[in-house]
Amino acid sequence: MEAAIRVKNLKKHFGATKAVDGISFEVQKGEIFGFLGPNGAGKTTTIRAMMDFIRPTTGEIEILGKDSQEESVYLKEKIGFLANNAKFYDYWTVRKHLDYQQGFRGKSKILGDLLKRFGLNPRIKFKNLSSGNRQKLSIILALMNEPELLILDEPTVALDPLLQNSFHQYIKDFAKAGGTVFMSSHNLSEVERVCDRVGIIRDGKMVAIERISEMKLMKMYDIHLHTAGEIEISTLEAEGAEVISHTDGSYTLKVKKDINPILKKLATLEVKDLEITHVSLEDIFMEFYQK
Amino acid sequence: MIKVFYTTIRDRYGAVLIYCAAVVGIIFMYVGLYPALQSQSQQYAEIFKSFPESFLKAFGFESAQAFFLSLESFMSAEQYSLTWPILGVILSMSFAANNIVHEIEKGTIEFILSLPLSRLKFYFGRYFAGLFLLAIFTALSVLPVIPIAKLYDVSCVWENYFKLSLGAFLFIGAIYSITTFFSAITNEKSKTYAFSAGIVITMYVLNILSSLKENLENLQYFSFFHYFSASKLLVDGEIDIHLVWVFSLTIVIFTVLGAIAYSRRDIATS
Numbered sequence: 001m002e003a004a005i006r007v008k009n010l011k012k013h014f015g016a017t018k019a020v021d022g023i024s025f026e027v028q029k030g031e032i033f034g035f036l037g038p039n040g041a042g043k044t045t046t047i048r049a050m051m052d053f054i055r056p057t058t059g060e061i062e063i064l065g066k067d068s069q070e071e072s073v074y075l076k077e078k079i080g081f082l083a084n085n086a087k088f089y090d091y092w093t094v095r096k097h098l099d100y101q102q103g104f105r106g107k108s109k110i111l112g113d114l115l116k117r118f119g120l121n122p123r124i125k126f127k128n129l130s131s132g133n134r135q136k137l138s139i140i141l142a143l144m145n146e147p148e149l150l151i152l153d154e155p156t157v158a159l160d161p162l163l164q165n166s167f168h169q170y171i172k173d174f175a176k177a178g179g180t181v182f183m184s185s186h187n188l189s190e191v192e193r194v195c196d197r198v199g200i201i202r203d204g205k206m207v208a209i210e211r212i213s214e215m216k217l218m219k220m221y222d223i224h225l226h227t228a229g230e231i232e233i234s235t236l237e238a239e240g241a242e243v244i245s246h247t248d249g250s251y252t253l254k255v256k257k258d259i260n261p262i263l264k265k266l267a268t269l270e271v272k273d274l275e276i277t278h279v280s281l282e283d284i285f286m287e288f289y290q291k
Numbered sequence: 292m293i294k295v296f297y298t299t300i301r302d303r304y305g306a307v308l309i310y311c312a313a314v315v316g317i318i319f320m321y322v323g324l325y326p327a328l329q330s331q332s333q334q335y336a337e338i339f340k341s342f343p344e345s346f347l348k349a350f351g352f353e354s355a356q357a358f359f360l361s362l363e364s365f366m367s368a369e370q371y372s373l374t375w376p377i378l379g380v381i382l383s384m385s386f387a388a389n390n391i392v393h394e395i396e397k398g399t400i401e402f403i404l405s406l407p408l409s410r411l412k413f414y415f416g417r418y419f420a421g422l423f424l425l426a427i428f429t430a431l432s433v434l435p436v437i438p439i440a441k442l443y444d445v446s447c448v449w450e451n452y453f454k455l456s457l458g459a460f461l462f463i464g465a466i467y468s469i470t471t472f473f474s475a476i477t478n479e480k481s482k483t484y485a486f487s488a489g490i491v492i493t494m495y496v497l498n499i500l501s502s503l504k505e506n507l508e509n510l511q512y513f514s515f516f517h518y519f520s521a522s523k524l525l526v527d528g529e530i531d532i533h534l535v536w537v538f539s540l541t542i543v544i545f546t547v548l549g550a551i552a553y554s555r556r557d558i559a560t561s
Contacts, residue, residue: 053401054559055555055557073409076408077407083405087397087402088399088402100294104294105406105407
């Protein structure tokens with residue numbers, strides 16, 4: 001499979017601040033890649049470096065087989081970009097923004113369909129648009145020239161659930177047709193529903209790159225335990241198990257990977273009630289966030 | 292680049308027309324008043340005698356008697372030595388700040404940078420659009436004196452207004468280029484204005500200081516206000532070669548420096 005995005009040892013330092021500190025990853029053509037991380041982790045900095053808004057301190061970024069800095073103008077013809085909280089010209093109408101972009105990227109064949117699909121009136125000035133409609137304009141600008149690659153920084157912020165679904169379906173169809181999507185998001189259920197793989201960045205470093213399907217198989221459990229009386233916390237100490245909270249004989253534990261060591265410990269106790277559940281994918285993401 | 296140039300002009304020509312309309316209104320007033328004021332020139336000359344010669348010189352009056360000698364000397368003193376430069380400086384700084392730093396501050400630069408358009412083409416598209424509008428502003432705020440003078444039946448040396456247009460355009464073009472440079476290297480409009488307005492005010496003060504004390508005379512060479520003399524251009528019809536060189540070099544140097552800085556810098560909006 002051919003890589004649509006190849007980032008190698010990317011570092012971006014602002015003085016002493018290491019916004020991005022040596023991350024590497026690849027996104028294959030036709031893939032939807034989710035880029036996750038807490039605020040300030042380096043997601044937007046990475047995206048800006050990929051778009052050549054900022055220049056890496058060191059490292060290489062290759063997009064569609066070209067150097068992102070040297071071939072910036074060529075690549076921008078192939079990339080549909082959506083900025084986080086995108087800003088446009090207050091006194092321009094939606095139509096003027098669309099026409100301006102078409103002046104550089106050629107006439108869009110799907111603009112009418114997109115305007116209809118997202119329900120955006122092109123005659124309204126940007127300053128009079130609601131936050132949801134502003135986001136729709138950003139999305140339409142990213143999609144209208146049928147790019148090969150979509151780079152989206154939190155694309156569904158401010159969209160209502162119906163439009164979010166419509167947008168998710170659109171990018172799934174886009175990827176099925178051979179397009180590649182690189183999207184950052186804080187909406188973990190969105191990532192779970194849409195993405196094929198995720199990369200998780202924290203403190204400027206990539207802490208995990210996993211397939212969503214494999215992440216779902218990661219064994220993590222929540223255990224809710226009620227005992228006949230108070231017990232020593234140390235009684236619950238076992239490999240991979242962690243007591244999250246406890247009150248009056250009621251204990252909540254998180255168990256990673258193998259559940260058997262803690263089960264052996266529990267077998268020695270007088271248990272009144274016990275509930276063992278698989279944690280959600282969101283909890284697994286949170287594990288990576290907090291590691 | 293043509294698209295950027297054209298769109299910029301479409302977005303900004305309104306401001307230029309408003310400025311020009313205001314200046315033409317002022318020109319109508321001055322030219323209309325000139326015959327009546329000229330008839331009372333003797334009385335005004337007496338009043339002017341009470342001012343120190345250097346003070347008059349600092350504000351563009353070579354001498355009290357010269358003030359009403361011709362429409363050119365009157366217009367030079369009343370309009371083109373102080374009021375017009377202030378308007379020109381404000382307009383040129385505002386255009387220059389809007390070229391780059393305004394886009395960064397507002398966050399609209401990300402929309403521009405996501406287009407298949409090189410940074411240099413955007414920079415020069417914006418730069419030349421602003422320069423073109425400043426040329427229009429200069430022409431429409433200087434040359435209307437000729438037909439208005441005809442309207443009031445006042446004689447004027449028409450070719451000197453063309454010379455003033457050239458000198459004035461180079462003057463505000465130089466300030467525009469300096470401000471564009473700061474617009475290309477800063478992230479906030481207030482910083483762009485602070486740096487460029489600081490330079491202009493410093494140059495104005497240097498020019499005044501140089502005319503007040505003989506031992507400070509050489510300071511005048513560091514001031515644009517020394518090279519741009521409306522009275523020399525309009526009254527004497529003289530285009531000083533130093534004016535052309537200093538302003539042209541300033542325009543070229545700061546424009547190129549701004550282009551290099553803008554094409555190399557990181558652009559991150561908040």
